[in-house]
Amino acid sequence: MKTIRFGIIGAGLMGREFASAAARWCHLKDMPTRPELVAVCDTNVALRAWYSEHFATVTQSTDDYRELLANPNVDAVYVALPHNLHQEVYCAAIDAGKHLMGEKPFGIDRAANESILAAARRNPKTFVRCSSEFPFYPAVQQIGRMIESGELGTIIEAETGFLHSSDMDPDKPVNWKRTIEANGEYGVMGDLGMHACHVPFRAGWQPKNVRAILSDIVPQRPDGQGGMAPCRTWDNATLLCETLDPVTQATFPWTLRTYRIAPGEKNTWYVRILGTRTSVRFSTKNPRRLDVLRYSPGDEQAWQQIDTGAETAYPVLTGGIFECGFTDIILQMWAAYCYELHHGKPISRFAGCVTPDEVAMSHALFTAALVSHKTTAAVEVRADD
Numbered sequence: 001m002k003t004i005r006f007g008i009i010g011a012g013l014m015g016r017e018f019a020s021a022a023a024r025w026c027h028l029k030d031m032p033t034r035p036e037l038v039a040v041c042d043t044n045v046a047l048r049a050w051y052s053e054h055f056a057t058v059t060q061s062t063d064d065y066r067e068l069l070a071n072p073n074v075d076a077v078y079v080a081l082p083h084n085l086h087q088e089v090y091c092a093a094i095d096a097g098k099h100l101m102g103e104k105p106f107g108i109d110r111a112a113n114e115s116i117l118a119a120a121r122r123n124p125k126t127f128v129r130c131s132s133e134f135p136f137y138p139a140v141q142q143i144g145r146m147i148e149s150g151e152l153g154t155i156i157e158a159e160t161g162f163l164h165s166s167d168m169d170p171d172k173p174v175n176w177k178r179t180i181e182a183n184g185e186y187g188v189m190g191d192l193g194m195h196a197c198h199v200p201f202r203a204g205w206q207p208k209n210v211r212a213i214l215s216d217i218v219p220q221r222p223d224g225q226g227g228m229a230p231c232r233t234w235d236n237a238t239l240l241c242e243t244l245d246p247v248t249q250a251t252f253p254w255t256l257r258t259y260r261i262a263p264g265e266k267n268t269w270y271v272r273i274l275g276t277r278t279s280v281r282f283s284t285k286n287p288r289r290l291d292v293l294r295y296s297p298g299d300e301q302a303w304q305q306i307d308t309g310a311e312t313a314y315p316v317l318t319g320g321i322f323e324c325g326f327t328d329i330i331l332q333m334w335a336a337y338c339y340e341l342h343h344g345k346p347i348s349r350f351a352g353c354v355t356p357d358e359v360a361m362s363h364a365l366f367t368a369a370l371v372s373h374k375t376t377a378a379v380e381v382r383a384d385d
């Protein structure tokens, strides 16, 4: 099995999720490659100590990402930093010839994203992908196969979204994810939007225009030092897009919701697609359940509930009857990255990580959404600007 030597830049929440997935690599069957964690960079020394404690393979621990990128023993990097650092560090990583898995939104705004994508074009031998794990739930993989086969018929409408309640408490202190400077003008769209775009974009669906309504529900928060600080990022975003399915040439409404303040929703990612022949819906609230409605004229219209198990895109040791959770889909996403790096393509169409073109489309959409909210008008989504 070929080894890919990884460095992590930004060793916080998501950095540790990757490290943990790499430590559980033996759970995957038939993988051609495996990641080995050799270097860690974070300005927080205590966090780096966790990696040294758990990973004997880590031989470099630094607070300077340039040192990590200069390490010839690092083949690939996972960068999970605040959004204001994406452009600088992603470009430096790609220009250093490292393969990159970058966190979304892949640049704090469209200009930053374009600069990262230009670096990728300058270095075509580097493999560049963006993180997004929810399509790796077995039920969503099934939905992907149904889209690919044309089984849904003409799309009537689609809804995708990511709702959570991490900001419900107005007394929760502000952090980098709640400031425009570090998180960006996109606000919640930058945090959660890619998760809601991955399946539609992989389906090839193209948003033509968007009407967005954005909400800043909690405009200030405790600053953690006894005072209050402005919290000007958008908490919730609802986007309605006229969307083209290039397969049928039909357009349909696609509603995309990303909420940080969603009562009753702890961390809910969902997809619902109505088709003229088959309709499907899935939500992580019930992670093993796939609902399918197959329409035949004259028959009852009945939603079937299918219990999915561990039928993952990349085979695992877990018995087929057992359910999948967040850490399992993170492992699947990393399997997808390593598999595609090795083979040049994912194991199947919907089992691939977000591509630079898909990232560019998300920035076109979120940029248009900002204008739409400001002007209270539908705005064209210009993918080629």
Ligand SMILES: NC(=O)c1ccc[n+]([C@@H]2O[C@H](COP(=O)([O-])OP(=O)(O)OC[C@H]3O[C@@H](n4cnc5c(N)ncnc54)[C@H](O)[C@@H]3O)[C@@H](O)[C@H]2O)c1
Pocket (backbone or CB within 6 Å): 009, 010, 011, 012, 013, 014, 015, 041, 042, 043, 044, 047, 063, 065, 079, 080, 081, 082, 083, 085, 103, 104, 105, 131, 132, 133, 190, 191
């Ligand atoms: N895919 C997902 O499900 C998911 C979930 C959460 C966050 N994210 C994304 O991951 C990225 C990081 O988010 P997180 O939740 O892990 O944040 P985090 O705050 O937990 O981690 C960020 C880390 O970056 C470090 N850091 C800050 N400045 C640095 C610098 N100059 N050099 C080195 N290290 C520095 C911080 O010390 C911190 O440990 C963001 O892009 C976010 O949108 C993705």
